[in-house]
Amino acid sequence: MRDTPDVIPPRPGFTQREVRTIVLGLTLALFLSSLDQTIVATALSSIAGDLGGWDLMPWVVSAYLIASTVTTPIYGRLSDLYGRRPVLLVSVTVFVVGAVLSALAPTMLALIAARVVQGLGGGGLRAIALAVVGDILPPRERGKVQGYLSATFATANIIGPVLGGLFVEYLSWHWIFWVNLPLGAAAFAATYFQLRRLPLPGKRPKIDWLGAALIVLSCTPMLLGITFVQRAGSWLAPEALLCFGLGLAFLVALILQERVASQPMLPLHLFANRIFTAAICITALASMVMMALVILVPLHYQLVGGLSAKDAGLRMIAMTLGNVIGSFLAGQAVSATGRYRFLSLLGSSVAVGMCLVIAWLGLGHSLVQDSVVTLLLGLSFGCQFSPITITIQNALEPRDGGIGIACMMFFRLMGGAFGVAFLSSLLLGALPAGATGAAAEPAFAMVFEAAAVVAGLSLLAGLALKEIPLRGRD
Template sequence: MPEPAAPATDSLFSHAEVRTIVMGLMLALFLSSLDQTIVATALSSIAGDLGGFELMPWVVSAYLISSTVTTPIYGRLSDLYGRRPVLLVSVTIFVAGAVLSALAPTMLALIAARVVQGLGGGGLRAISLAVVGDILPPRERGRVQGYLSATFATANIIGPLLGGLFVEYLSWHWIFWVNLPLGAAAFATTYFQLRRLPLPGKRPKIDWLGALLILLSCTPLLLGITFVQRANSWTAPEALGCFGLGAAFLVALIAQERSVSQPMLPLQLFRSPVFTMGIIVTALSSMVMMALVILVPLDYQMSAGLSAKDAGLRMIAMTLGSVTGSFLAGQAVSRTGRYRPFAVLGAAVATLMCLLIAFMGLGHSLPLDTAVTLLLGLSFGCQFSPMTVTIQNAVEARDGGIAVSCMMFFRLMGGAFGVALLSSVLLGHLPDGAMAGGAPPEVVRAAFSTVFLAASGIAGLCLVAALCLKEIPLRGRS
């Protein structure tokens, strides 16, 4: 087994070096996160230029699927080969995919290029979070994880805006060309600032079959979710086929990882109750957050009759709440050395706010909407950055990369399942033609009330998991 990169000590990185490294990590994370949102507003323009309107959703799905399924693989490779070389490869692949996307002559070529770009994006997300574990001890990581979580939320805010500006004043190609200078800056920062990170001392033995089985099990599951959303049915033949195929490969993956000495996905991580419960909290909170990011603006439009612009403006409170909550919770974890209270508080507030919206509704009063959605955003932020520290602190340093990659993977999978599940609840309680405005407002409000009740149930399960989370001391500097 190769020796892991040692945790940081006072003599390894100065505070100035840590700040510079964190800025580079924020840039890398911003790259991968921005790409998920900047493309959405340009889809119609892209399809108008390249044709193939029926393929538009796959421009987004191709990146999402390829970046998600490769996340745990990148995390494990960074544990075995070191963060710096794997992160440099990720940046290079991501930028190459961006160039191919900008030059794509057809929609199919663009989708293929987006797969390539996603292969790099998965590494950017996973390793950016893992590097923090190499330069700071757990007790000091909270504030940095808060910055990284805020970066993720900021990319979600400005992505649609930038996409719209590029399409209106330049062309859709610029949503990809903009990645070149950003990618070059991320590459340079990684190359120069991370040279002092320790590398494993022995040549690792890579579980390539395990890596292949991760891809073969996760890809059908994500495709199945996509088909559920397209057909609005969990029993659609395409979805059931994908779920069955993914489950079969998942069984094969578990058997493979149990039989090798250096597995790509170390199953012993899940023997830690803190790690396992942290993953559950992360997945459940992400189910609620990602679904509500999509369904709350839809509620504003369908129930209250607000325009898309006004609905988007009212979402600012939730987004700012998420950024602020991540930052403040991260700072508090570093000061107090405790993470469990923030997970419990975040889940409790999310449960209460979803219940309040279910019975009160949205769109009646701007101050009330702002207060409720702000608290909802704060609750999400209180869970994300503390959970990253929790999961890293629960494992050995040699498994830091795969641990945080598992967290990111389950966060993305939870979000995808949450969107599909709560969207199905909504559409199942709406009459035919309601999405086109053909239903009484009372019927629409009742359907959204059911959605928020279901969301409160998921948030309640998250609260139970947070209460079961064991508090263990955060390691300080050695």
């Protein structure tokens, strides 16, 4: 008979003022993690010019992405066993230390190592911040807050590249890391003072360190394999196949370990919950489409529509704005109606339709058409992502709240990575060398049709999602 950690005690009553203060701190933590993924991209050439090592430049981004992704489920489980507050404080501290090391890095290799440290902290910021909402509010009242937090991701996507460009032009690339210090200090202070009343598990946990190691060993080769696929433009690249083989082998070992562990790092019983499994499929498939389109839509603007990089970036604002608005409105709708399934179906249906519109009509021909189509795409993503957090928290036991949200974030990140690799390799395989304008349009049409198929699978997962009443304070 397995031991299980004591169920987290009932949430203490928080006043509206306390909730607002806590949410502000959580928003800072989420913004800290999300901003880092976008602010670095615009400074890469400046960093490589200063430190050298142009061939290592992509690893400045990949190192953070891999480290933060593979540690996300580990942080979520540790927060269930030790409590949200101490684990979130550790995450913020590690993240800020990594930012300082990055700012002071004398070589490209030192910077990549520092980015790994920063990613080890970033993995906890996202998962635990979302899980804390489940500790302070019942599911029926979380919609508005989750909408705000989901909008934070999209806002960071808008501000990040702009800030990165400004820092590089007027200060130096070092400031893209120094800016994390005041933000990190504010997030640490808010966490330290405002989360002291959160309940702690009453039983001394038994940490499944072997399970944690196997999570890292199974996920890291998978993400490295995706990186090799993107570079080679083929899923049959020898390095990618080797990485995927290693990842699958360690995944089998992970499943065997978690079946016998007394307090598994990744509880397999979560996947026996049909609502949880359907929600994970929805978020992974939707992320595949969204992250791939964030890369491919600007490329379509430039290669087919003939727009400059600047104009292509400006036209992406509509999609990002739609994501922010969609997340906010979806959160309001969940709180008002107590229902979430219709939002997933609506979002995935609109995503299918807009992908097909782009495939048939193209982009870059009309500003009005581009704005409407990409705005609707952004709205569809907001409708899919925002309610999923509440769906998962409502379907799971309180003791599994942290690992449940961490799994959601993990599969969202993995789905996004696979989506970019899948659709990018599809484009590279069909796009004639040097093709632009009308010559490139059929290749892009095929890619957007494939994106519509993936969005259609998300719609099917939404049809399988069972809706149960959202719990209130009673």
